[in-house]
Every structure is written in structure tokens, then in C-alpha cells.
Amino acid sequence: MSPVLPIPLVQALQVATIAAAAPVVSGVIAKVEARLQGRAGPRILQPYYDLGKLFRKEALAPEGASWVFLAAPLAAMTCYLTVPLLIPVLTTFGLPLGYMGDILGGGFILALASFLVAVAALETGSPYAQLGASRAKTFGAITEPVILFVVFAVALITGTDLPYALAATVRSSASQIVRPAHLLAAAALFMVILYETGRIPVETHTGTNEFGMIEEARPFEHSGPYFAVLKWGSAMKQLILYTILINVFVAPWGLAASAQLGAVALAIVALVAKACGLGVVVAFIDNTFAKLRLFKITEFASAAFLLAVLGVFTLYLGGG
Amino acid sequence: MTVAATVAPPGVLPGTANVIAVGVLLLEFGMFRQALLRDQVRLYAAQSALISVLALVVAVARHLPDLYVLAGLSFALKVVIVPLVLRRLLRGLGERGEGPGWTDIAGSGSLSLASTVLLAIGVAAFGVFSVAALGLRSPVLPGTALAISMAVVLVSFVLMIMRRDVASQAIGFFSLENGVSLTSLVVAAGLPLILEVVFLFDLLVAALVFGLLIRVHHGRVDSLSTAELTSLRG
Numbered sequence: 001m002s003p004v005l006p007i008p009l010v011q012a013l014q015v016a017t018i019a020a021a022a023p024v025v026s027g028v029i030a031k032v033e034a035r036l037q038g039r040a041g042p043r044i045l046q047p048y049y050d051l052g053k054l055f056r057k058e059a060l061a062p063e064g065a066s067w068v069f070l071a072a073p074l075a076a077m078t079c080y081l082t083v084p085l086l087i088p089v090l091t092t093f094g095l096p097l098g099y100m101g102d103i104l105g106g107g108f109i110l111a112l113a114s115f116l117v118a119v120a121a122l123e124t125g126s127p128y129a130q131l132g133a134s135r136a137k138t139f140g141a142i143t144e145p146v147i148l149f150v151v152f153a154v155a156l157i158t159g160t161d162l163p164y165a166l167a168a169t170v171r172s173s174a175s176q177i178v179r180p181a182h183l184l185a186a187a188a189l190f191m192v193i194l195y196e197t198g199r200i201p202v203e204t205h206t207g208t209n210e211f212g213m214i215e216e217a218r219p220f221e222h223s224g225p226y227f228a229v230l231k232w233g234s235a236m237k238q239l240i241l242y243t244i245l246i247n248v249f250v251a252p253w254g255l256a257a258s259a260q261l262g263a264v265a266l267a268i269v270a271l272v273a274k275a276c277g278l279g280v281v282v283a284f285i286d287n288t289f290a291k292l293r294l295f296k297i298t299e300f301a302s303a304a305f306l307l308a309v310l311g312v313f314t315l316y317l318g319g320g
Numbered sequence: 321m322t323v324a325a326t327v328a329p330p331g332v333l334p335g336t337a338n339v340i341a342v343g344v345l346l347l348e349f350g351m352f353r354q355a356l357l358r359d360q361v362r363l364y365a366a367q368s369a370l371i372s373v374l375a376l377v378v379a380v381a382r383h384l385p386d387l388y389v390l391a392g393l394s395f396a397l398k399v400v401i402v403p404l405v406l407r408r409l410l411r412g413l414g415e416r417g418e419g420p421g422w423t424d425i426a427g428s429g430s431l432s433l434a435s436t437v438l439l440a441i442g443v444a445a446f447g448v449f450s451v452a453a454l455g456l457r458s459p460v461l462p463g464t465a466l467a468i469s470m471a472v473v474l475v476s477f478v479l480m481i482m483r484r485d486v487a488s489q490a491i492g493f494f495s496l497e498n499g500v501s502l503t504s505l506v507v508a509a510g511l512p513l514i515l516e517v518v519f520l521f522d523l524l525v526a527a528l529v530f531g532l533l534i535r536v537h538h539g540r541v542d543s544l545s546t547a548e549l550t551s552l553r554g
Contacts, residue, residue, distance in 0.1 A: 156327050175329040180338045298434035299353070306349055309441055310342055313448050315327050317464040 059224030072120030132217025184311030409531030472499030
């Protein structure tokens with residue numbers, strides 16, 4: 001019988017797991033992607049070294065940029081540290097702060113972080129960062145209806161839009177998984193996640209500058225620790241979104257049913273393993289499809305919208 | 321934590337039927353995007369295969385021996401023979417034409433793809449909810465599949481209207497027949513076999529006629545597009 005952890009500690013561990021494991025998930029994706037392309041690829045732990053290097057460097061701000069430019073990365077990081085409190089990262093049961101906000105609440109906080117980064121990009125006066133910010137907001141508005149319809153589907157299935165409730169419903173029986181509404185909503189959410197994390201077919205996730213860049217263009221003017229915080233934040237956002245897809249929609253198994261040390265440790269390992277598994281799928285998609293032209297991204301968004309809307313339709317008909 | 325689901329999940333058979341019906345509808349939407357004649361025909365074959373699988377599922381679950389025959393026949397005709405006939409009829413079209421782009425039907429939509437999809441979602445919603453409002457009950461399959469089959473029929477109309485190339489219009493017509501097959505599977509799975517077979521062979525004739533029309537059209541204007549057919553325009 002392993003010792004029982006105090007609940008606040010478990011809650012803190014949710015945040016710590018996301019923060020600590022986010023770079024390794026990015027590292028695994030980069031490694032797998034490189035292997036699929038026949039390259040040796042960077043070390044899996046390379047993102048940590050990158051962050052360490054950036055934290056030791058000097059921070060510079062463009063001339064004329066106000067305090068917003070420097071505050072935004074930290075404020076965005078705060079948002080990314082808040083969301084893991086709301087979603088089932090490690091436990092099947094809701095933690096005390098887990099009911100502060102529902103899926104929409106988590107979505108709002110992520111949107112706030114993205115907005116702050118965009119504001120900082122506008123603050124720089126650099127046309128390239130501004131272009132990225134403007135594009136990110138434009139396409140973000142297009143994917144917003146998809147998220148709404150996914151939330152509607154969840155709400156119709158569970159009668160609430162708490163992520164813990166949907167995870168519990170999915171775990172309850174196999175027929176909850178193969179129902180069309182659930183499959184369609186999960187597929188739509190996955191497409192949105194591909195967009196939000198800047199993956200093919202929306203955006204290439206590499207450091208090279210190019211015209212099609214959206215999310216990756218925004219932190220162009222940041223440097224040193226601020227840039228590190230932004231990079232770390234975007235890795236955390238990726239892991240948060242993966243966690244929502246995995247632990248709420250696709251595979252909510254392996255979570256701790258109690259606050260025992262062994263169960264929680266197992267849940268941490270399971271989460272990282274599942275996120276890496278999803279990362280391998282994403283890397284595979286990255287290597288299979290071509291990047292869409294900028295004005296074709298609406299087609300991608302409309303396909304995701306179609307899936308989400310059909311999910312809600314089937315629910316309304318009583319057969320979803 | 322136990323939470324009562326507000327919309328209970330359908331059972332195994334209705335769930336499978338609904339997933340297949342939704343798959344048919346999604347493939348119908350996929351036809352808005354295909355850029356090559358060959359891929360369009362393949363998509364139609366895949367859609368027909370889904371219909372045959374559904375017939376097989378219903379046959380097994382409801383013990384309707386007629387449906388085994390129907391599933392086999394519709395697979396043979398719609399997945400193998402009709403695509404084969406179309407491909408045979410359209411082979412060699414390009415050798416006289418100008419270069420390898422002859423089967424290119426990309427961008428033949430009269431609206432942008434995203435707008436077309438939104439329009440089609442609206443039309444599909446109309447079909448789905450108007451059929452749901454009728455409150456039809458089928459002893460064989462869930463009403464959801466019926467509503468979705470109506471959406472397939474209506475979306476195939478949108479496909480035929482919005483894409484201005486003869487190939488997509490022909491495939492739209494064939495997939496309309498797939499939607500009707502889906503409907504007949506839901507409401508009248510016990511429809512006399514001979515009637516179903518008549519429909520299927522009708523389709524074969526249609527495939528021949530459309531194949532010839534496409535050839536004639538291509539021979540006249542040297543493209544699959546119908547955008548140039550403007551000589552009667554006032």
C-alpha cells in the first residue's frame with residue numbers, strides 16, 4: 001500500500017507534469033519526424049537544452065516596444081499553467097480546483113494566452129511578427145465554430161461540459177466510444193489541434209522562415225528568457241491540447257483513481273507515453289501530407305466544421 | 321463519478337448503421353474536393369462499398385437472406401463494374417487532348433470549396449431535420465440513418481449543381497443513387513429483390529449513357545468542363 005498524497009499536491013503535480021513533460025513530447029515528435037525522413041534528428045532532450053541556452057542569454061526588446069512586449073510572454077505562461085488545473089491530467093476524479101472552469105473556460109484561457117502573444121507581436125512593429133499575429137487571429141476565428149460544436153456534442157452526450165464528466169462517460173462503456181457523435185467530435189477536435197499546434201497541413205513546424213508561417217512567426221522579435229518562455233509555453237499548449245484529446249476523448253485510461261503515490265506515478269508515465277504516441281501520429285501526418293496554401297486553410301477548417309456539425313446532427317436525431 | 325448520459329448511445333447494430341451512413345455522407349462531401357477523374361471514381365466505389373457493407377450488416381443482424389444477394393450484387397455492380405465501365409469508356413480521352421492535364425477536374429466548383437461545404441451543410445441540415453420531423457419509424461434500422469440518407473441525396477444535388485465538370489456531375493448522379501439505396505435499406509429492407517435488381521441494372525445503363533455523353537462532350541470541347549457550354553446563352 002503506497003502512501004496517499006495530499007490532494008493539493010496532486011493538483012500541483014498536474015501542472016508540474018505538463019510543464020516538465022512538454023519539451024520532451026516536442027522532442028519525441030521532432031525525433032520521429034526526422035527518422036521518418038531518414039535523418040538522424042536531434043536528441044529527444046534537445047528542447048530542454050534549447051530552453052536552458054535561451055534562459056542564459058540576454059533579452060533584447062525592439063526600440064519603442066512598451067512593457068506589454070515583455071509582460072506578454074509571462075502572462076501567456078501563466079495561462080498555460082492555469083489550464084492544467086481544469087482538465088483531467090492525472091486523476092479520474094475532479095480535483096478541488098478542477099471545477100473552476102469547464103471546457104469553454106479552458107478554451108477561453110488558451111485563447112487569452114494566444115491573444116497576449118499576438119498583442120506582443122503587434123507591439124514589436126515588425127511586419128513579419130504582425131503578419132503572423134494577424135493570421136493566427138484570422139484562422140483562430142475560423143476554427144472557433146468547430147470548437148463550439150465539439151463542446152455542443154460533449155454537452156449533449158454528458159449533460160454538462162465538464163471535461164471530467166466526458167472522460168467518465170467515455171470510460172463507462174465501449175458503446176460510448178464507437179457512437180458516431182463521439183468519433184466525429186474527436187476527429188474534429190484532432191483537426192483543430194493540428195491547426196492550433198501549427199502542424200502540417202496548416203503550417204510547417206520548423207525553424208525556417210517562410211511566407212506561410214502563422215503561429216511560428218509571432219515570437220520573432222523576442223529573445224533570451226522571454227523567447228524561452230514563449231517556446232516553452234507553446235510546447236505546453238501542445239501538451240495541454242494533446243491531454244484534452246487523449247484524457248477526455250480518445251483514451252481516458254491509465255488515470256489515477258485515487259491519490260495514492262503509485263497510482264499517480266503510473267498516471268504520469270501513462271500520460272507522457274500516450275502523448276508521445278499521439279505525437280508519433282502527428283509526425284506521421286506531418287510527413288504524409290503537403291502543407292496547404294494559406295488560402296486553402298479554410299478548406300481544412302470547413303472539413304473540421306463538417307465533422308463537428310454532423311456529430312451534433314446525429315445526436316439531435318437520437319442516433320449519435 | 322457517475323454521470324447520466326442525456327443522449328444514450330445507440331446499440332451495436334444502430335450504432336454501426338449510423339457510422340456507415342455518416343461515412344457515406346462524408347464521402348459525398350469528399351467529392352466536392354477531388355481533383356482527378358480517377359480519384360472521383362474511386363471515391364464513388366468506396367461509397368458504394370460502404371452501402372454494400374451496410375446491406376450485409378442488416379442481412380446478418382436481421383436474418384434477411386434477400387439482402388445477402390443484394391449486398392453481393394450491389395458490390396459487384398457498383399464497386400467493380402460501374403467504375404470499370406467508366407474507366408474503360410474514359411480511357412484514352414486524353415491522348416488526343418492537350419497533355420497530361422486531361423483528367424484534371426480541380427477547381428471546377430462555381431464557389432470556393434469552403435463556401436460550397438457550408439452551403440451543403442445547410443442543405444444537409446434541411447434534409448436531416450425535415451425527415452426527422454416526419455417521425456418515420458423503421459423496424460430494421462434507426463431513423464438517423466434514414467435522415468442521413470436524405471442528406472446524401474440532397475448533397476449530391478448540390479454536387480451536381482456546383483461542380484462544373486461532366487465527370488463530377490455523372491458521379492453526383494450515381495452517388496444520388498447510393499443515397500436512394502441507403503434510404504431503401506432503412507425503410508424497405510424487405511423490398512422485393514427483383515425491384516432492387518432492376519434499380520441496379522438501371523444504374524449500369526446510366527453509367528454507359530453518361531460515359532458516352534462524357535466522351536462526346538470531351539470530343540467537342542476537348543475538356544471535361546461545362547463552363548464553355550455557353551452558345552445558347554442569351
